[in-house]
Amino acid sequence: MDILKRIQNDYLFLSPQEKKVADYIMRFSSEIKNMNIKDFSLKTGTSTATVTRFAKKIDCKNFSDMKFQINSLSVPKVQFQTKGISEDVFNYYQMVIKNTQSLIEMNKLETFIRFLLEANQIIIIGLNSSGTTASTFSNRLMRMGLPVVSYVDSIDMVMRGSIASKSDLFVAISNSGTTECVLDSFKQAKKNGSILTSITNFSENPLAALSNLDLYVYSTKFIDNQKFINSQFSMVYLIDVITTLLLGNKELHEKFTQTRETILDNY
Structure with missing residues (x-):
């Protein structure tokens, strides 16, 4: 490393x-x-x-x-040019994607995909901006026909953890891996024997320590430009990678296409 x-x-x-x-x-x-x-x-x-x-x-x-x-390491400095906001944002996204890509471990992603496919119920949790990402990920999986629900309220996620079962898969999304209610939900689910997975910005954190499988992405706080506040972009990039891997499954792809066409035809 x-x-x-x-x-x-x-x-x-x-x-x-x-x-x-x-x-x-x-x-x-x-x-x-x-x-x-x-x-x-x-x-x-x-x-x-x-x-x-x-x-x-x-x-x-x-x-x-x-x-x-x-x-x-010979890491070149990324220059944020003054050619316009659109190019500044493009440069920022490039840096985040490149650094997150370097952190991806395909063997972990393959295990995560297996967990998703084998779970009786997938529970995705997150708070605030991470809650928005949790809802986005849940929607992606629902459109493939997977049994998934997301919780973005602190009390709800802890209650769900308290009635978890061994066939449940919990997925926590948290930048720091230290959000108290997310940790409490995981602790409850762990007592009940659920499989726990997390997506955070750091591989060493309390949430990762509780997890059976931890994935982590590049932290946007390390970007040298304070104008950019999208703390979830690296998370969404990883979710895009996971979604693409899942769509390699013929059955999931067919269901995803079906839900998309239903919406396009009727709304």
Whole structure:
């Protein structure tokens, strides 16, 4: 696993000062090449001691070793041009898709597809913006004829977890993997023997720790442009990949086509 992926993996467990170092590296990795530790600490608003501690926390010997590993990736800086908003957004989407694609593990996706096809009931949960993504994913699966329901209310998802069964598949969508009501729903479902899967921005988080299978995507907080606020784009990209894989199943494809034609013909 390369150093940038290790930083995203461990991000939730960093101190506030260490997160400043991580944020700078994830946003400006191509600018670190000629910096010494003093210049770097000034850029990040931290101390040389914090930088050294951070380097060791992500399994580097020291700052020089960390810088060498970052430079060895040869990550080009994405320039957000001033040719117009549409091109800025296009550049942003390209970066998010490219970085999320690098995190996808096909063996995990294949296991996730198997879980979806074998479940007696699929329960997808998420809160706020992640709840919108949960509803979108649920709608996709429903149109293929899969037994699915989504819960975006905190009380509802916890209640559903309390009456879960071993044949249920829970899918949690959460950027941080730390949302309390989502965790509570998972804890209840785990007691009842359900299969638990999660989609988050970090592979190391409380929700992933509870999961039988965890998928994670690129966190848009690492994009060097604060104008873009679509925190769910990388999630939706992964859902598109999963949907496309499912539609390779002839029966699911036929049902998806049937539901689409029904809507087009009548509404």
